[in-house]
Amino acid sequence: MFRLNQAIFLGLGLAASLWASPIHSAGISSFDTGHTITKVRVAQHDDQSMIIGSSYDGAILALSSDGKPLWKNDLSGIMNHDVWCEDITGDRNDEILAANADGHVYCLSTSGKLLWEFKANDAPMYSVCVIHQAEKPFVVCGGFDNNIYYLSPEGAQVKRLSSKTYSIAKPWGNDPFKPAPPKRLHMANFLRKIVHPDGSETLVVHGSMNGMQDKGVVYLFDPLADKPTRTTAVNAGRGIGDLVVSPNGEEILLGTSAHGNDSSMTRMNTKDDEQSSFKLSSLKKQVDGFGYRVVQPAIYPVDDTFGYFLLYGRQIVLVPQDLKAANCEVHSCRFSFNDMWMDEANSRVILASAQSGGSCIHLLDLTNEKWKQDFAELVPPGKITAILKASEMVRQRTRAFSRPQWEREPLPVYLMSESVDQSLQPLVDEIQRTSSSPVFLDHQHFGVAEDWDRSSLGNEKYAAKRDRRRKYTLTPQQAVDALTDIYDSEDGAAYWAGHGNDPYMFTLDTLQKVIDAADGKKTVLIYPELEDHSEDFAFVLNNHFYPLAQYAQGKNTNIYVRTKHSFWQGNVYLPMWNRLLSGEFADVFVPAMEETTDKAMELSIAGRSGIWASGATNSWGSRCARDNTSFDRSRQHSHQMLPNHFLRMMVYHISGGAQYIDNFSVDQEYMSLLWELIAKGALYVPKRNEIVSYSPVHLSMHEPDHEYMLESSNVKWCTFFDAEKEAQRPMVFSRLNGSWPGAPVTQWDFSRYAAGVNDRRLNFLPPYENGLVLITPPQHGPHANPDAPRGRLLDNLHPIYKDILNEHHTDGHRYLSADGDQSFPADRYYETIESDIKKAAKQLPLTVSGQVAWVAAQTSPTHLRLTLIDSGYINPNPRQAVVHFHTAQPAKMRDILFGTEFDLSDPTAVTVPVPLGMFRFIDIELDAPLVAQP
Structure with missing residues (x-):
């Protein structure tokens, strides 16, 4: 057995x-493709419909209408942001057009043959469609270079239309550390068309300059025109994630890409620009609240009871023409889906794979009412079913496992934010009875904060800061009492003590009193989103964080620095963070990340591990949350219901030494497998001097280059692309701002040659085939600190590294000599480091x-x-x-x-x-x- x-x-x-055999039920058919399908469309071939899918890694594949595989073209191995199917050659067979993140538009026949490709520059292509002028077809495409291109049916450029010649986009804000882009620029978020009753067509452009916070503008153009005929600002919903034109051309439907509180569909009348909106929050508990989803709308083609069909994560919402919530129908599935396409001609909906890593394409037959029940009961075959079965087998084998006698006692892993479901309490009780780890810390999330007089704080910026999600109503004593009450058990507690929006949510005095009241119980003070790198934040460090760290020493208290972007290979190397970097508070600070909107997870693991391995901190932490997968805020298909990606990320990080875990609960029963792996010792938690998979080559950070800091932290604005500028500034860590979602990394980028990844997406589990290349504080030269309490890197690592370490230096932009006096271009010197890494691998x-x-x-x-x-x-x-x-x-x-x-x-x-x-x-x-x- x-x-x-x-x-x-x-x-x-x-x-x-x-490829597996199709599975049919009365209302739904499921076709397992063996690939994670992110986009679905319908194409016509020989007067027959075929299903077109785009995979996670950019392959285009075709299925017959009954689910039989026809062909697959791998293309470039980089993701497709958009797919459009239409006949542009006049042979009555559609062509398939893919807007790829590598900057290309690829054109394929319905037989799978690549007909041509077009590329203007390296900026990702984001949208594509076909429009006709006097019955002559043109391919229209655009993306993150802020231009729209008209192409001939053979792929030749006919016209370039720059957004700066017509855009009304106006960026906001005046943060010098996250500067706004130039005015009157937008990227082509969507390109679609209106087909009028007389057969003429109008190009619909949705322009956006910020993937998360911009509602954007709809521009209507006559084909090949220089100026729009109408310009209409969208008046509801920030972040537009889908745009559909009704078959009769009378309505434009815009769905948001947003948090549940902000999710909506906006209906725009194409005749008078009148807009009306349907907010998903009006359905209250009928739909999931928390989470980040794209609202994908379509006209409901079956009857007049409902006007609209919305895919919203794991739910389908049927909405009447009057947009009244009371008359809606909501149908829920266990799983969310990556995409939807309404096949009006056949009255069916095509769903892409389940967001949790599924491999199916699903067809809903809207003419059969049983689709509603089948949707509710759907458990996708293929990858989803395989994951569920394998996970259960691992759980059973874990329960039968006994830790080898040669292994030491396990190190504690602190679960900082688990509100344990009542059904899982017996499992937690058993774990606590038989094992010292994991440790379930008490946790509470407050909607209130301390109200105190900041007039004498000494910093105008932070005296004025508040977190708008909280009410500042607590007196100092009420704040002490509220925080002290969190400690319900002997294990200790974790809670927010502040936020990047307001680090002074609770005063230093209040926190010191709570630490005293805890009387040695484990205390973890969580500070999310500490990304400000201005002189104002230097004040906060000296006024609040360092005194708090000093007070916390020896009191079983940690400060959990849950920051963002390139902090651990950027901000932390600014002078203001020198006391953390020195190891003075190694037993207090815990480096962690909130990796949302980011696209460089393979860098952050090297950065955090390097900080820990250097001795600057004695621990490090990790976090999983719904929007981990929101690398592109304009397309937040981030409602994974099976948190298998969380499980594997935690296994990787904990096996790499992470002990402080701050996870958002999605499916706690599934994730409880992690608790059992830790408790039984199947998941080994190493000390830093036990790890032997670090590369002997490490990259030491000097004070980060200013341009690198701007590029790596300014991730929401998406109109920064400048081809000439990019050509003149090859960077060690490149393509990090908001203009590069899904783009290939450069040949010389650390992410490619060291980590072994090929795109700016979701590389939480990088291969590092030659060993993890640590990003560390300098060890040699005038920028090293030989007297730092952390000691030397080689003294903190396994003894095998004693005589084999090889140090290179960078400021994030270029490579440097140890003294910083010489610089070496990133696009040339990388070859030296890549060669060193490959040679050093033989020493492991x-x-x-x-x-x-x-x-x-x-x-x-x-x-x-x-x-x-x-x-x-x-x-x-x-x-x-x-x-x-x-x-x-x-x-x-x-x-x-x-x-x-x-x-x-x-x-x-x-x-x-x-x-x-x-x-x-x-x-x-x-x-x-x-x-x-x-």
Whole structure:
């Protein structure tokens, strides 16, 4: 039975990665493609409808109307932002046009042949459609270079229309550290067309300059015109994530890409520009509240009872013409979906894959009322089903697992924000009875803060700051009492003590009194979004954070710095953070991240790990939240209901030493598997001097370059692209601002040559095939601090690194000499570092290839623990990890949960299958210790 279970476990992922037979029910048909489908459309071929899908990695594939696979074209391996299907050659077969994040528009035939490609520059293409002038077709495309292009049916450029010649966009704000872009620029968020009754067409342009906060403007153009015939500002809903023109051309429907509180559909009349809106919040508890979703609207084609069909995460909302909530119907599924296309001709809805890494395309037959029940009961076959089954098998094997006798006692992992569901309390009780870890800290989220006199604070900016989500009503004593009351158990508590919007939510005096009242119980003070790098924040550090850290020392209290963007490879190297960086408060500060809107997760793991490994802090932390997946705020398909991506991210981070976990609960029953892995010791939590999967090459940060700081933190404005400027400034860490969602990284970018990723998207699980390249404080030269309390990097690492460390230097923009006097261009010097990394890999005990995230740690003199994780964050796939042994001499290699033993006859390449959406824990027994014991 044991061997049978392991065979089933490995076979689940393989089966789900292949095309499978369609599954039909009365109201829904599910076609498993083996790929994570992010876009769906319908094309016509020989007078027959075919289904077109775009995969997570940019492949275009076609299915027959009954779900049979026809063809697949991989294209560039980079995501497609938009797909349009229409006949542009006059042969009565559609062409398929894909607006790709690599800057191309690709044109394919309905046989899958690439006909042509167009690229103006490197900026991602974002939208594409076809428009006719006097029956002559033109492809219209645009994206993040702020232009619109007209192309011939053969792909030749006919016209370029710059948004600066007509746009009314007006940026706001005056923050010098996040400067607004120039006026009168917008990117082409959507390009669609109105087909009038006489057959003439009008181009619809939705222009946007900020993916999260801009409502945008609708411009209507005659084909090939220089100026719009009408310009209409959208008056409801910030962040437009979908735009659909009704088949009769009378309405433009705009759906938001936003938080649930702000989600809406706006209906714009094309004759008089009148607008009316339907807010999803009007449905109250009928729809999910918290979360980030795209409202995808369509005209409901079946009857007159409802006017509109909305896909909203995991829910379908049927809305009447009068937009009254009382007359709506809401139908809920367990899973959310990546995209929707209304096939009016056939009265069906096509759904892309489930957002949690699904692999199906689903067809809803709107003429069959049973679609509503089938939708409610849908559990997608393919990848979703495979993940659910494999997860349950891992849980069962974990419960049967016993920690090897050679491993030390586990380190504590603090779960900081788990409000345990009553149904899971028996499991928590059992964990607490039998294991010292994980530790469930008491937690409470307040809607109130302390009201205190800030007139003498000494800083005008922060004296005026408030968090608008809170009411400032508490007296100092009420604040002390409220925070003290959180400590319900002996384990301690975690709570927000402030925020980047207002670090002074509670005074220093109040927090000191609460720390005293805790009397040695674990206290974690959470400070989200500390990203300000102005002199005003330097004041806050000296006035509030450093005195608080000093007071917290020796009192079992931590300050959880939950920041954003490039903080741990940027801001922290500014002079104001020197006391944290020195290790003076190593036992207090915990580096963590809130990685939303960001596109450089492979950098932050190198940054946080480098801070920890250097000795600047003694711990590090991690967080999962709904909008982890919101790398593109204009398309927030961020309502994953199966948090398998969270599970794998936590396995990776905890196996890399993270001990402070601040997770948003999505499906706590599913995530409780993580609790069991920790409690049983199956998930090994290493000390920094046990890890042997760091590259000997590390990149030391000097004070960050000003331009790099601006680029890496200004992630919401999306009209910054300047081709000439980009050509003149190759950067070590590049393409980080809001103009690059999904774009390929440059050849010289650290993310490519060190981390092994190819795009600016969601690389939470980077492969780092030659070992994790740490980003660290300088160790040599005048910028090093040899007297810092943290000590030297080599003294904090495993002894194998004593004589093999190799340091390079950067300011984020260019490479530097150790003294900083010389600089080296990023697009040339990278070759030196890339070569060093590859050579240094041979000095490690082992390395791993095969698109998996991995960590290796020494658990005893003759044992290593190797953790392997499927690296597809929301695009899981079965992986073939290949373990390459270098300095280690393996005697035995065994999966600790399933008992699989691996053939070591060729230790240079040992293959370990990793099922999709899963991970494996491998014990490696050595012939001899890595380092001779004293």
